[in-house]
Amino acid sequence: xxxxxxxxxxxxxxxxFTYDMLAQSWGSPLIADGHVFIGDEDGDVAIFEFGKDNxxxxxxxxxxxxxYSTPVGANESIFISTKDKLFxxxx
Numbered sequence: 001x002x003x004x005x006x007x008x009x010x011x012x013x014x015x016x017f018t019y020d021m022l023a024q025s026w027g028s029p030l031i032a033d034g035h036v037f038i039g040d041e042d043g044d045v046a047i048f049e050f051g052k053d054n055x056x057x058x059x060x061x062x063x064x065x066x067x068y069s070t071p072v073g074a075n076e077s078i079f080i081s082t083k084d085k086l087f088x089x090x091x
Contacts, residue, residue, distance in 0.1 A: 016052035027070035039067025045080060
């Protein structure tokens with residue numbers, strides 16, 4: 001889900017878009033370098049361009065095992081933990 005947390009005057013959030021990952025997603029999204037990263041239990045990490053109009057992923061990476069955690073950005077890299085491994089993507 002992509003929401004505007006400020007919402008409407010009556011306090012309801014504004015939903016910009018939703019995307020069906022076709023699997024459970026347990027972690028929170030990471031927003032870094034103008035992109036949104038979110039993993040799912042099928043081991044896929046969907047990558048979106050940041051923005052309310054970008055409703056389809058620009059890429060998807062299969063990590064080979066379930067991604068139950070939130071990706072972390074640090075030191076110009078994205079760290080993604082799967083069920084049994086830790087990956088570093090970037091510099």
